[in-house]
Amino acid sequence: MSEIITDKLTGKASAGDVTITSEGGSATMQLQQGVAKAWFRTFFSSGTPTSRDSFNIASYVDVNTGRLDPTFTNVMNNDDYVCAGNNHSGNDVNILIGNEASILTTKFRWANYDNGTYTDTALGGIVAGDLA
Amino acid sequence: MSTLKADTIVASDGSSPVTLTKQFAAKMWADIDMTGTATLDESGNVASITDNGTGDVTTSFTSSMSDANYACSGMTTANAAFDDEGLVHLNYTGGRAAGNCRFGVTDAHNAADVYDFDPVMVIIHGDLA
Numbered sequence: 001m002s003e004i005i006t007d008k009l010t011g012k013a014s015a016g017d018v019t020i021t022s023e024g025g026s027a028t029m030q031l032q033q034g035v036a037k038a039w040f041r042t043f044f045s046s047g048t049p050t051s052r053d054s055f056n057i058a059s060y061v062d063v064n065t066g067r068l069d070p071t072f073t074n075v076m077n078n079d080d081y082v083c084a085g086n087n088h089s090g091n092d093v094n095i096l097i098g099n100e101a102s103i104l105t106t107k108f109r110w111a112n113y114d115n116g117t118y119t120d121t122a123l124g125g126i127v128a129g130d131l132a
Numbered sequence: 133m134s135t136l137k138a139d140t141i142v143a144s145d146g147s148s149p150v151t152l153t154k155q156f157a158a159k160m161w162a163d164i165d166m167t168g169t170a171t172l173d174e175s176g177n178v179a180s181i182t183d184n185g186t187g188d189v190t191t192s193f194t195s196s197m198s199d200a201n202y203a204c205s206g207m208t209t210a211n212a213a214f215d216d217e218g219l220v221h222l223n224y225t226g227g228r229a230a231g232n233c234r235f236g237v238t239d240a241h242n243a244a245d246v247y248d249f250d251p252v253m254v255i256i257h258g259d260l261a
Contacts (some may be wrong), residue, residue, distance in 0.1 A: 008133055008136070009138070010136070011138070018138065018140070019139060019161065020141050022195060022260030025147050026261045027195035027196070028140070029157070031141075033176040035158075038176055082163050082251075082254075083207050084205035084207050085207065126255065128163065
């Protein structure tokens with residue numbers, strides 16, 4: 001097996017476009033499309049969102065109880081990106097993204113909502129889409 | 133720091149996929165507006181979507197997965213009154229096929245209530261064909 005050791009991959013024709021071959025060998029895909037653009041794991045310390053670990057998250061805006069806005073270090077290309085995540089309480093608490101107006105290139109709204117009440121519950125998530 | 137410039141990376145046999153150390157790339161992502169007839173706001177590896185009815189959408193892949201054993205995750209929002217919390221789930225038939233994935237949106241507290249929410253976000257990890 002050959003191995004290339006390098007610190008950075010850049011597309012030759014287009015800097016942001018590197019193609020890789022699929023596991024089965026019958027398709028190709030753009031490497032950049034499949035790489036997570038942000039992820040985070042946070043909890044609430046005395047009501048304040050506090051990071052355990054993250055990638056491409058600069059800070060958290062404490063909107064109110066059970067609601068926070070993770071803000072990106074490197075912003076997204078537009079607001080048509082996707083998020084997925086879970087809470088870590090073990091209770092019947094759902095993570096809901098905010099409405100379309102609160103999904104921005106710079107940050108996005110997450111809400112923990114349990115049958116009528118916002119709750120400060122530890123949570124984690126991942127973001128896919130296009131960086132600027 | 134060294135920089136490798138290339139347009140396509142394959143294994144040394146000329147066709148097999150390369151190993152990306154400590155990385156697993158998503159194979160599909162989709163930002164869908166399900167209101168009315170569902171539309172695709174933006175996506176990766178999605179050829180088309182089919183609106184099967186309220187809270188019921190099928191995403192068809194441009195490049196198929198190797199089989200139906202892949203992982204899906206999704207999120208959505210709630211209604212304005214926040215008394216209906218959206219939950220993204222696989223279709224009751226199983227939902228996953230190599231060429232597409234069918235999923236729905238229901239109230240997290242009452243699966244009989246289906247909704248067309250916006251946005252509905254889905255990510256898939258697994259092996260491409």
